Amino acid sequence: MKIKQIILIVLAITFFASCKNESSEKDNSENSNVSADFNMMLNNYYEEGLILNPLKATFSGDTRYNNSFPNFLSDQYISGLTNYYTRFKEEALKFEDATLTDTEKMSKDVLLWECNINLETLSFKNSTHFPIDQMWSVNLVMGQLASGKSAQPFQTVDDYKIWMERVDGYVDWLKTAESRMKEGMAAGYVLPKSLIVKVIPQLKAMTEPNLDKNLFFSPVKNFPDDFPEEDKKAITEAYAEMVLKKVIPAYQSLYTFTSEEYLNSGRTTTGIEDIPNGKDYYKHQIKLYTTTEMTAEEIHELGLSEVARISSEMEKVKNEIGFKGNLQEFFNFVRTNKDLTPYSKPQQIIDNFYAIHEKMKPKLEELFDNKPKTAFEVVQTEKFREKSASAQYNPGSLDGTRAGRFYVPIPDASEYNIYSDESLFLHEAIPGHHYQISLTQENEDLPMFRKTLFYSGYGEGWALYSESLGKELGLYTDPYQYFGMLGAEMHRAVRLVVDTGMHYKDWTREEAIEYCLQNEAEPEAGIISEIERYMANPGQALSYKIGQLKILELRHKAEKELGDKFKIGEFHNQVLETGSIPLELLEYKIDKWIARSKQS
Structure with missing residues (x-):
């Protein structure tokens, strides 16, 4: 081969390699931009979600919204929540799977599942017309927080003031809960009597006029040791007024309504299929x-x-x-x-x-x-x-x-x-x-x-x-x-x-x-x-x-297909490392892990 031909070949190879590198750098840059945009979208979803559900922030240890209690039952709130899930579903669909890493793809799938299932939930009236029950409703969560021994901190003067602001929002919610229950009664949404009789004493307990026995007065009975006496006195007076003039009247009204009108209208039937759209709701x-x-x-x-x-x-x-x-x-x-x-x-x-x-x-x-x-x-x-x-x-x-x-x-x-x-x-x-x-x-x-x-x-x-x-x-x-x-x-x-x-x-x-x-x-x-x-x-x-049964099925499948390669600790890692995900996505993940492990 002549020297000139060799030089031309070398130049051509160098040129194409250069083009390939430029293309690779461009692809990496594009992928990096996609990841940045995608992760920003996920972060926005999380941050906006905390504003919509500040109780979730509190239980996560995020104190930024400890003063907030939105009226989860208001039309305005429900409209905002619907818009939130709709908007982020549309945002997630803009990202093509091919541009995402495996972790990002999983996050996209989880986010879409989350948006879809919550929009489906919002299409039913159960969450507004059944605001209170004996076990699952938010008033019981607020009782935990009010005890002063749960996720809401009571360490500083500001902590005590912040809780009072949250209680103001909660009192509004209690009043709306009563009106929503009345709407529900008129539309055929009412709890079975056997459940209502369990709710009544829970509400009654919060109407206790003796402050030392009222749960919402509990935080002032456990001041930190380093609190100045003047702050203790001011906060004690403010909490007494809060409980006597806000909390007790709201609970008293709800208790009276629930123990009389609502109980008298309570269902004698058991299943959820007996309410409007009950069959679809159960599905x-x-x-x-x-x-x-x-x-x-x-x-x-x-x-x-x-x-x-x-x-x-x-x-x-x-x-x-x-x-x-x-x-x-x-x-x-x-x-x-x-x-x-x-x-x-x-x-x-x-x-x-x-x-x-x-x-x-x-x-x-x-x-x-x-x-x-x-x-x-x-x-x-x-x-x-x-x-x-x-x-x-x-x-x-x-x-x-x-x-x-x-x-x-x-x-x-x-x-x-x-x-x-x-x-x-x-x-x-x-x-x-x-x-x-x-x-x-x-x-x-x-x-x-x-x-x-x-x-x-x-x-x-x-x-x-x-x-x-x-x-x-x-x-x-x-x-x-x-x-x-x-x-x-x-x-x-x-x-x-x-x-x-x-x-x-x-x-x-x-x-x-x-x-x-x-x-x-x-x-x-x-x-x-x-x-x-x-x-x-x-x-x-x-x-x-x-x-x-699904996790056991996946373990048995992995044990059978991997044989001596199966390690129980690694299987548990695989199940736990992705966090809480729908079972279909978990099965997909374990199947991929089994396939990789076979090849290793």
Whole structure:
């Protein structure tokens, strides 16, 4: 080859390489711009969302909006919320998938799901016409904050003043709630009487004229030690006026209306299908809480199948213990066994949960590569809501300065049955909600809006899956505690049957209660409270078992396809690292991880 030809070839190669580099740099620049714009859009979604829901900011540890309580029930607010979801859905659709990273693509899919499901929710009138119930409504959240022992801080003079501003907004909400309930009555939206009678004493408690006994006066009974006396005096006087002239009158009016006119109009029927658009609303609730397209019929049949499977396992434990009698008789034996109610003080029950944690600590190292930095604590549920409450977890703050909190209702310590405490701790605390939520909040790779999302199918599914890890974590060595785990799983399987039974198959409250009594060992009072919980929020109770079964399915799939390459810690990383996402997106993610792992 001649020298001239070689030189021309070299020049051509150099030219095309230069063009390619320029093109690559341009592509990288364009991708960088897209990422910047996309992440700015996600950040705007998060920040505007906090303004619309300042309570979410407070529970996240963001104090900027602690003085705010918008009127969530006003037409103006609902219009603004609709515009918010519509606008960000349109913004998200402008970004093409090909221009996004895998993480960004996931965030886009989650954002679109979030906007779509919330717009669907807003198309129903339930959120405005059912503003108050015995378990789920915002007045109960405000009661927690008013105690001075929850997420709203009371450390400075400004903190105390800020709370008073928030209460002003809340009082407006209480007044609107009453008018919305009246509108609902006229349009056929009214709670069943069995739920209304549980709401009435909750409202009545807030009308207590003795300030020392009124929950909203609580913060001034626990001033920080360094508060000047003059500030204490001024704030005490201001809080007395706030409670006596604002809070009590608003609650008194709502209490009078609810205990008389509203109660008299209460439904005698059970299911949500008995209200206008009830059938469509229940379909929506199933989608909202399970994040699937499953039908009520499919879920009901799945529930019956799971109840039968778990009953068979319960029979084995009953026989191991040596109980002579049928399963229903064994349930009653467990409910009333004095050996399973060994405590007399609430603190003994709380200490037992900490002991469970100590027992499982060594095995946690084997099952989980990542553990949250956020602390957690176990506390007794506040008295004002304890009788109608279930055990629950409240997340710590985003910055980790406020611990995650596991609330345990203990109305009477001497009657508290411990047979399911190990599974309860796994579910509500570690590695259940505390790991799932805290690891999400601590994940620096996630955009802010995903750090505070909670999809019940994923979140409650993970928590119930966590209960199944007991033996791997060194627990369930006592057959009663293992039976407690089966009882807790049965409790969630029964939910599939009774929730769809009441809201899809026209079951009565009493039929649902009887089905539970025949199939699980929960005490009757607890069962009644649970059934009424499902009545107040249709579909929510379905999320636990649906989510658990999906995570178990994905684990078994990974174990089968990866064989010796399967590592349980890595599987848990994959499930937890993306935070709360719809189950369809979780399955897509795990499938991609399995495919990558096969090739490695």
